[in-house]
Structures are given as C-alpha cells and as structure tokens.
Amino acid sequence: MAVDDRPAAAPDADAAPSTGNGVRIGRLFGVPVYATPAWFVIAALVTISYAPVVEARVPGIGPWKYLVSASFALLFYASVLVHELAHTLAALRGGLPVRRISLHLLGGVSEIEQPSRGPRQEAWIAGLGPLTSLGLAAVAYFVARPLAQDSVGRMLADALALSNLFVGAFNLMPGLPLDGGRVLAAVVWKQTGHRETGTVAAAKTGRVVAVLAVFVPAAVSIARGYAPDVVDLVWGGLIGSFIWAGAGQALKAAALQQRIPGLSARALTRRAIPVAAVTPLAEALRQAELAGASHLVVVDGEGRPIGLVHQAAALATPVDRRPWVPVGDVSRRLEPDGVVSANLTGEDLVAAIIRSPASEYLVVEPNGDVFGVLVTADVERAVATAP
C-alpha cells in the first residue's frame, strides 16, 4: 500500500518538526526523515492484521506471531524508506536539494525543493524509486528460495518480495501523482518541449488510474466468483481518492505554471516617485498623490535610489506627525538584490523573487533609471487569477 508523490516544497521549515508534519525519526544523507502519526497507526494495524497469517504459515508459533508481524511491518516500511532514498539520492546527485523525507499513511514523500532541470532528470528521479522497489523484491525472492517453507525467515522474505513487487508495480502506473505518471509527464515534456503539457497529460491519465484503483479490485473479485471484500473496497476507495486528489493538484499547478510566461515586471510595477531622505513624510505623500504614484523611492543627492519607503509604516504614522517625520525614518535601505529590471519576464521574474524573497522590489530601466516598485503580492495575484 505505498504510493507517493513529490509535491512542491511545503511552506513549513524543519524548525517546527512536530506541528502536523509528524515525528522526526532520523537523518539520512543529511536529509531529515519524518513519520506522520497516521503512519504509526498503520504500522500497528499491519502488525495486528498480519499476525493470524503468520500463525497459519508457522503453526505453534504462539504469541511470537506478533513479534514476527511487527518485524514485517518494520521491514516493509524500511523498504518504503529505501524507495524514497532512491528518489532523494537521485535528486541530490543531480544538484537538487531535498528538504525532507516523510513516511505517511500510504507510503512516503521525498520533498525535493527545486523542479527538475529537464525531462531526462525528471524521469530518472521519478523512475529510480519504483525500480529500487522491484530490485528489493528480487533480492527478497532470492533470499527466500533456499529457506524452508515453514520457517519464519522464509515467510518474512516471501512477504517482502510480494509487497515490494506491489509497491514497484503500483508506483509505475502511468498517472500523476504516481512515479509512473512523472515518467510519463517527462516523456511528453521531452516530445513537446513543454513541461506543462506533460503534467496535464499525466494528470489526466492519473484520474483514469484513480477510477481503476477503486473498481479493479472489486471487479477482480466478481470475475473470480467472490463477493467483493469490504477491506478491498475501502483500500481501493482510499487509494483512488488519494490519486484523484493528487492528479487534481497537478492540474492546478500546471494551470498556474502556464500563466508564468505571461508575467512582466513592467506591466505589474506600481508607479513610484523619487524623494530625498530628509523630505517630510506629509510632503512626500502629497507629491505622490499629485503624481498618481503609490510608492516612494528614497534617492541620494545625485538621484540614485538608496531606499524604499515602507508603505505600511508610512501609513501607520499619525497624520499630525507626518509633517515632522522625514521619509528616511520610515524607509529601509535598498539591498543590491532588492532591485529588478523592468524587462524581467516569466520564469526569470519568478526566479529573481525566489532567489531573494522580499515584499517589494525597486524596478529600474536597463539604464538604471527608477521605473517604479514591484509588489510581490501583485505577482502572486497575477499567477493565481485567471488571465
């Protein structure tokens, strides 16, 4: 029962390990590993539900059956962790930082902080996970073969071979958010030259896979002449809705991504006027209003920009104080990476914002002239709202 996906980096940092992100259980290759509370519940359920199977295979085992089934649960999740490590190591080797590995209800997630640089890298990072699971299945199979049928070792090795075979094959199904969906998206990306075209195609097949996950287990039971098992239906429903939701998120992300090329710093920039640091705030605001500008840029004696007036701080200054407060007091110094070119567009604009996050940037013409102020929230709004 392991499916996984690699969503865009979560907004939380690992400074807050225990708030809804599970418990930190260790660190591997410099990447912290977390397990969600649901994971512990599932591990306990696997232990309890697998114990009778152990007793049937190894008669007379008694209460030790729980130790054996707990070992299976641990070994199974260790295999899921190895699957995730394959994704993580492929990403790290490709120069993409990994924020964390999380083990959750249905498997694991490697949170890779940057998108792949090309379709080949994407296919490699995504494909290596399920290939590793299939490799583990093969190892377990060959370990099992020489062992006696009714031995505990044989049973554990058989169970691991089967469960890893399932994890590998299931994750190779060609629909997002499964690994196979990422490989399909990468292939379409390679063919068309557009990342989003690949994402949309693989998200649509993901919805087909979601529907199949709900109905195929029941259909198989009926075809074999049994009534569908309730447990199968619940698992099918759980996995199907997980995939359906993941495919929907991928479609939404692709829609956002498709708007990025249309972004332009010039079009989104708000008008700003230059003022000297000693100008009283009241006078500066009056000049801005006359010019129809919403922002103030502090300039030195030669007209070079040296700071941005903090709009919230300026407006929070009581009206009767404004004639006595110089704008320099409500401005912050301009850092070199707080300046963007008016000609920045699309991915380059987004990259500039991600490189040095701030709420506002000074926008300059290529010749250095002040053009205005870019408010980050305006860019976010432009991406999030329909064109």
Ligand SMILES: [Zn+2]
């Ligand atoms: Zn995977």
